[in-house]
Amino acid sequence: MTHPADPWPAPRPTGPVHGTVRVPGSKSLTNRYLVLAALADGPSRLRGVLDSRDSRLMIQALTALGASITEVAPGTVEVVPVPDDGPRTPAGGLTIDCGLAGTVMRFVPPLAALASGPVHFTGDEAALVRPMGPILDGLAALGVRVDGPGTGAGTLPFTVHGAGTPGRVASGMAGGAEGGVEGGVEGGVEGGRIEVDASGSSQFVSALLLVAPRFHRGLHLVHTGASVPSPEHIGMTVAVLRRCGVEVDDSVPGQWRVAPGPIRALDTAVEPDLSNAGPFLAVAVATGGTVSVPDWPAQTTQIGDRWRTILPAFGATVDFSPAAADGGSTGTLTVTGSLGEDGRPRITGPGEIHGTAELAPTAAALCLLADGPGQLTGIGHLRGHETDRLTALTTETGRLGGTVEEGPDFLAFPGTAGAPDGSGPLHGATLETYEDHRMATFAAVVGLTIPDVSVRDIATTAKTMPDFPQMWTELVNGSGT
Structure with missing residues (x-):
């Protein structure tokens, strides 16, 4: 044994x-949906949720910040969002263990900026060298105080001192991400225009966009680097925000404007993880066999959809057969290796x-x-x-x-x-x-x-x-x- x-x-x-x-289910989609559900205007139901270390760490982090996440059936969770007045922290703050999950260490700190007090972030030893500088710089530009041992190097561990939240603001792009907020509500993150170099990871952009609807003035995020890797992941973030009723303007390359407003509750299924499908499809390429993956989305923002064009470069053939049962919105992707x-x-x-x-x-x-x-x-x-x-x-x-x-x-x-x-x-x-x-x-x-x-x-x-x-x-x- x-x-x-x-x-x-x-x-x-x-x-x-x-x-x-x-x-x-897709880890990238699972953790994006969980963050948005934790900030939504009502309870959400997510089906096909990935059960993995990364998703469990995300659930633990959001639960610590005040969301209630309950598994109501295998792979299905119900999420009751954090209170309207934002995540509450006990005296002395609370600690979030990010493990080695990039989505947790990047997506949760902007949410913690809405908390009522300090939130400490740490992780596995290997996580302590992963770059976090653009997230820390972005929060600082938004007026959020971040300090701790890792801030000098732009890594974990660090502490986000929550600025609180004014509650849910009115919807609409009127005034843009630089517009004002009626009534001059105090507390919370002001938002507005900031610049971030996201050349190191698309997660630096996605992390700030996901929480931006809860900022007073939304967010106008400008990428200052030459290019952003994995643009599909930012496209995924924009798509799930829009699915939740959030207004996002990405018409200018390298810039994203998110309007302040409510995040609509979700009742949705998570797509299969197409990146994780890759090794299994590679079995067909390496052995001259045939491997099929059902429930492949006909249209998707997942970067794993690139397997359709990558694997033929190795001599394989790729076939997509739409499923009649759902009108062709999904199908079976089949890869056949060469002999x-x-x-x-x-x-x-x-x-x-x-x-x-x-x-x-x-x-x-x-x-x-x-x-x-x-x-x-x-x-x-x-x-x-x-x-x-x-x-x-x-x-x-x-x-x-x-x-x-x-x-x-x-x-x-x-x-x-x-x-x-x-x-x-x-x-x-x-x-x-x-x-x-x-x-x-x-x-x-x-x-x-x-x-x-x-x-x-x-x-x-x-x-x-x-x-x-x-x-x-x-x-x-x-x-x-």
């Missing part, structure tokens, strides 16, 4: 894998793929196994994720006997022709995960082709998919449904 601390032997199939995988003339799997070198963002570790695994060169560019911001993913991917590739050129914002793989039959230059190894769920799935994908790959701390996948080891093993061993 394997002890939880023992390395996990990555399953290696004996032939092409064929199966269907139902992935759990060479010898009947063995063939992963073609993809050339340059730009902007894979959080999908990069899975794309890197396929680049490592491909028979030609591949380059992942525009991914420098991944150095500030759960770990420095560029360095981690370079290190673990070396552990396998492979080479990769690591640049400031790119990784270049030469390709390893012959690896699918075990005759290539790569060899087995025990791979480290760095407490990073996507490094764990990178190792699992590599283990499909390279013999004797083990993964240290596969349990780190619980961050976004607690059942990953079982789901992966069942699919690879042929018992997936």
Whole structure:
């Protein structure tokens, strides 16, 4: 029997894998919906909510700030928002444990700015080096006091001194985010125009937008950097705000205006996590098999929808079959890998793929196994994720006997022709995960082709998919449904 601390032997199939995988709800959507439900004008019901470490940490944080979140059925929660007069804090304040969840450490501090007193933020040791500076700068520009040991470096831990909240303000874009508030209500966050450099993470923008309707004058957020990584995630935030009746103007590139007003309560389902679908779809590419994921949204703001264009670059075919039952709003995405003339799997070198963002570790695994060169560019911001993913991917590739050129914002793989039959230059190894769920799935994908790959701390996948080891093993061993 394997002890939880023992390395996990990555399953290696004996032939092409064929199966269907139902992935759990999107972490990104789950935690956005939870924040908005906690600030809404009435109780909300969320279905298909992801049960993972990140979502549990978000629920704990929002509960500590005064929301009531109750599971009323498997995967369904009812959220009673914080009181109208805002989150209440006990004498001496309260402490929020962010774990290693970027959405908690970025999304909750702006909400804590509405609290009646101090809110202390901390997290896992690895979280204490993740960049937080733009959030702290944004709160300071809004007149919110933030102090603590991490503020000098722009990291956790720190304390947000809540400015209180005046209650729910009237709806409407009249006057814009720089307009006034009738009656001159005191307390709360004034809002208005601020500038933030969100080059390091789209979460810096999303965090401030999600709470902006509760600011006196809303928010006019201006991004000062060259570009924002993962723009789909900001599009997701804008979409869920609008779904809650919030007026958002994003017509000017790099600028977002959010009107002050109520956040309408939600009754909605969470889409499957398309980013987490990636490793399972990669099984088809790596083995020359076929893997299907049902309930794939026909239209979505999730960055994981990029798999439709990324995987064909590796020689796979991608097919989307709309479901008649819901009018084609969802369907089944099916990926079929390529076989060479010898009947063995063939992963073609993809050339340059730009902007894979959080999908990069899975794309890197396929680049490592491909028979030609591949380059992942525009991914420098991944150095500030759960770990420095560029360095981690370079290190673990070396552990396998492979080479990769690591640049400031790119990784270049030469390709390893012959690896699918075990005759290539790569060899087995025990791979480290760095407490990073996507490094764990990178190792699992590599283990499909390279013999004797083990993964240290596969349990780190619980961050976004607690059942990953079982789901992966069942699919690879042929018992997936």
